[in-house]
Amino acid sequence: MSFFTFMGAHAAEVGQAAAEHLGLVAAAIGIAAAVGVPVGVLLTRKPALAKPVMGFANIAQTIPSLALFGFLIPLNLSLFGTRLVGGIGPGTAIAALALYALLPIVRNTYTGIEGVDPNVREAGRAMGMTSWQLLKRVELPLALPVIVAGVRVATVITVGTATVAAAIDAGGLGKFIFRGLRMADDAQILAGAVPAAVIALVADQLLGALERALAPGSGPALRRGLLAASAAALAVTLGIAVSRPGGAPPPERVVVGAKDFTEQLVLGELVAQTLEARAGVPVVRRFDLGGSLAHQALVAGEVDIYVEYTGTALMAILKAQPMTDPAAVRAKVAVDYAARYDLIWTEPLGFDNTFAILVRGADAKNLGVRTITDAARLAPRWRAGFGPDFMVRADGYAAFAKTYGLQFKEPPREMDLALTYRALRDGQVDLVAGNATDGLIARYGLVQLTDDRHFFPPYDAVPVVRGDLVRRQPAVRAALAALGGRVDVAEMRALNDAVDVKGQEPRAVVAAFLQREGLVPPTSPVPR
Secondary structure: OOHHHHHHHOHHHHHHHHHHHHHHHHHHHHHHHHHHHHHHHHHHHOHHHHHHHHHHHHHHHHOOHHHHHHHHOOOOEEEOOEEEEOOOOHHHHHHHHHHHHHHHHHHHHHHHHHOOOHHHHHHHHHOOOOHHHHHHHHHHHHHHHHHHHHHHHHHHHHHHHHHHHHHHOOOOOHHHHHHHHHHOOHHHHHHHHHHHHHHHHHHHHHHHHHHHHOOOOOOHHHHHHHHHHHHHHHHHHHHHHHHOOOOOOOOOOEEEEEEOOHHHHHHHHHHHHHHHHHHOOOEEEEEEEOOOHHHHHHHHOOOOEEEEEHHHHHHHHOOOOOOOOHHHHHHHHHHHHHHHHOEEEOOOOOOEOOEEEEEEHHHHHHHOOOEHHHHHHHHHHOOEEEOHHHHHOOOOHHHHHHHHOOOOOOOOEEOOHHHHHHHHHOOOOOEEEEEOOOOHHHHOOEEEOEOOOOOOOOOEEEEEEEHHHHHHOHHHHHHHHOOOOOOOHHHHHHHHHHHHOOOOOHHHHHHHHHHHOOOOOOOOOOOO
């Protein structure tokens, strides 16, 4: 599907996402300006504070966005019973974006006021002005163009950074970018990137015009008019931000989470639709949670259920020693999760989504490569590409390379998991680590090598549920039990293929599967 065809078919959805994106940016910039300008003014009065405050703002900008979201999720900053910061959703995203926007605003406010001609200050004092009057009538008006320039820089940066907010269910245009990366769909990537670029360009031009209009020599009426118009625009966009529901949903609902790749969206829908049909409970979907955010949201009570993999829980979350027996791994994670987090592992869905070490089909055939040991002999002539998770996990690259004695032609390239498939197909790398159930394996004609030294632990997919939900609503546990053993590797790969390769919606794919398996009544409507 071309970009223009996609935009025509999804205009309303893209428009809503653009409005959410604009609201996130406006709210973050509004908060950053409300904090940053007074702080910048304070630094001109207390120069000794300048270095530590600027240092803090610099540090805030260096923290990776997903990591900052992870730090903020466990917080619970509330006002009148409403959670403003913490958990997943817009509140946490706005707080993180405001921290990123602080530095240019604080720095430009400080620089603008410090740059006022000392003779002008002396003239004001000679006229009997107090420090407050001097700030209000002389320093701020003269520094205003520089301050607006800081807001301009912060706004453009925030528009781009806000795309990551989709990873914590905060909405915005980033969800199209993430979907497009997962599905190798350029149209969806552009559907998120192009409107974001337009918003950034328009904001840059408007704030640039405001900056020029506020320069010394412009008429006071024009200055007042522009400031009033800017305040009105900010109020409207803030209204967009706060109008989107955020925070925890009503307690009678069940919140189903999912990570940020295709299989997790399918599994999230599988759990959600099963609960709706068999337990009769209303479900809130909070998908596209990046990295370990799904686990953090589950522990924090922002999510009630999501599907986790036993090997991931064992190695990445519990930091335990590797184990190879599937039953032993399930028993270990079940006991530790119950003791540490009051989380319950239900029945396995029926497939093991292990790491798949992949090469091009032509290479496997021509070079006689069938196992990872075979690939190790060729590794000095090959380039590898891995996702960020695989590069840092205990069951990832370092231990994997040591076990097989892998020495590649150059250090592995680190990129988004979905991009590794493209890079392998296009000849930019020669070996990648994917997931055994990914639909893109068949689409690109890739071959999975046998883990002949049995390095990887089992990765059985299992719904994990909060203990308080099971005790409060036993029907949830019974509904999930019906999914036990119903999805094998071939079925999971087919479901992923239907989404990634055939372009079908996860909801429709899952609804058809549930009806085919007799898990929901055949008369149930297929969700759109």
